[in-house]
Amino acid sequence: MQYWLMKSEPGEFSIDDLKRVRVEPWDGIRNYQARNFIRDQMSRGDRAFFYHSSCKTPAIVGTMKIAGAAYPDPTAFDPKNAHYDPKSDPDNPTWMLVDVRFVRKFKHPLTLEQLKCERRLAGMRLLKRGNRLSVFPVDKAHWEHIHKMLEK
DNA sequence: GCCAACGTTGGC
DNA sequence: GCCAACGTTGGC
Numbered sequence A: 001m002q003y004w005l006m007k008s009e010p011g012e013f014s015i016d017d018l019k020r021v022r023v024e025p026w027d028g029i030r031n032y033q034a035r036n037f038i039r040d041q042m043s044r045g046d047r048a049f050f051y052h053s054s055c056k057t058p059a060i061v062g063t064m065k066i067a068g069a070a071y072p073d074p075t076a077f078d079p080k081n082a083h084y085d086p087k088s089d090p091d092n093p094t095w096m097l098v099d100v101r102f103v104r105k106f107k108h109p110l111t112l113e114q115l116k117c118e119r120r121l122a123g124m125r126l127l128k129r130g131n132r133l134s135v136f137p138v139d140k141a142h143w144e145h146i147h148k149m150l151e152k
Numbered sequence B, C: 001g002c003c004a005a006c007g008t009t010g011g012c
Helices: A015-021 A032-041 A112-116 A140-150
Strands: A003-008 A023-025 A047-052 A059-066 A099-111 A135-137
Touching: A003 A059, A003 A140, A015 A023, A015 A047, A015 A059, A015 A099, A032 A135, A047 A099, A047 A140, A059 A112, A099 A112, A099 A140
Parallel strands: A003 A047
Antiparallel strands: A003 A135, A023 A099, A047 A059, A059 A099
């Protein structure tokens, strides 16, 4: 089992939205590195942090489970969709997605500011300068340390 | 709104 | 294949 972090702008789709709908296709990924993680390395049952980005208080706000294997992202073929990609061939789709299932919403979000203060998270990709990837793996040690922070 | 970082595009 | 220009991300 692997651990992940997935970003979403809460104005677009938040942890509360996921809590309400329970399962959601994580669509709109248009970055090859993120696509490769999704397509090649994610498996059903993997765990992921839900991260709120581009908002007042960027934070890890909860966890979710990868609900199944990757499949083609239908929004890439919809001209009306903001993430429409006319170059993606329906017979050989460029963009893939996974369904995610709600697991929990943290009582108190772990803010980016808090996370930066943790020496044990120093190597985490989220905290690296210039990080823009919206989907990436999280080390088991980091996953566990972040859960320890919740107990405080 | 600013701007650094990074990915993508396209001319050569 | 190089690299400048451009677009996007995302914290601040």
